[in-house]
Amino acid sequence: MSGVGRACASRMAARLAGILVSLAAPACTNFRDAYTGGPVPAGETVLGGRVELVPPLAEGEQDLSGIQTLDVENRIFLLMDDHPRVIEGEPEQADYDNAIAAPLGETFWVTVPAKPLHIIGAVIFMKTAPVRETARLPGGLTVALQPQDRAVYMGTLRYARDEFFDVRGVEILDDSDRGAADYQRRFAGGPELTSRLVTPSR
């Protein structure tokens, strides 16, 4: 197996420009809006869920020095698309479009289009300067949203990893009761919540 790395060299001005563009990439991207209550736009639904990392990030494991244009601390970015696909290597800027920026270990609620959503990968920013480094986690998962859905809880996605950040397993936990309680506490009287667990993509 070969290791692939990124060279931070001042070989060519153009290449340096390329590096700068890649550093800025996620900050210029549209993420899914957090749902804060109230009516849901037509054609959209509320999606809730949770992502756990086991073991969780240790203090100082993310090296977030330098200027931050994006809140990446203890967050995982779920990369979404309307069809299943595989991301080879480092995600491009376009891969972050419509991503869910989920706080690790906490329940998130966002609005998404009311149609099947595919989690094509996940990213945690481990270092932001001088060169951006990410930990990439596998996708290959689907939330089978339906047009009539108004609010859906997808369960907890648990990534188990080792000290090298190799993913040792991906687990889907049905914690619908906890998700429903969280939804009720935050958005009492909101759209009716349905439980529909994330599943492996076909």
Add this chain to the structure above:
Amino acid sequence: MRVPDPRGGPIRRHDDSLAPAPKLTAAPRSPILAAVMQASSQHVAPPYARATCVVLLAGALVSCGMGSSTHLENPEREHVSFVYGYLDLEDAPTSLGWLDLERVAPRSDDRFYHMRIDEGVFYGEFIDPGSYVLSGFGGGGTMFSQRTVYNVSLQQTPFKLIVDKPGVYFVGSWKYRDVETGMFEAAKYDLEETAKPTALEVIERILPHAKGTTWDAYLHRYAESLR
């Protein structure tokens, strides 16, 4: 519900061949540490020198990057291991000037280990127990070559090393290869594992640097075990 990892599962590159050479049966050691070594009689520890008041200072210097000299020093801390490998940068714009390992477990503030370098051979006799990855390497920065830094992210490290017992660990021979990228893309490279030079050929290049230290006899015996 458990979902199989769509990537086909992680590849753990820690190789049993990295474990301390089994043919090593004894090593010179200081009386002060004899008890420690007897406690693990099934395993051969590297040579330890008597602790002195210089230990703390030397230890701090070593962990902060005292790998700039090519010559080994007598061990100043308990349970250290000898780690070595080879990186061919012939196709890179710089020769190997430095190389760092990062200890990812257990985590600590001083987790970077600056290796000694001799024409592509990298080695360090001051490696504490733990899990390591290649964190970066580079060279240049002289009048005739520009400084080049290669950062290696955690998931892309070419080797993952677990130093669980004091001993000698060979992390392999690697060759740098450029990867074609677009004009506006960041430069990329591969590190490809190569069969040559072998663990024996590499350690033989290190042996002259061990002369006069307690590592000398130990590494000679290790080299002998590879023949």
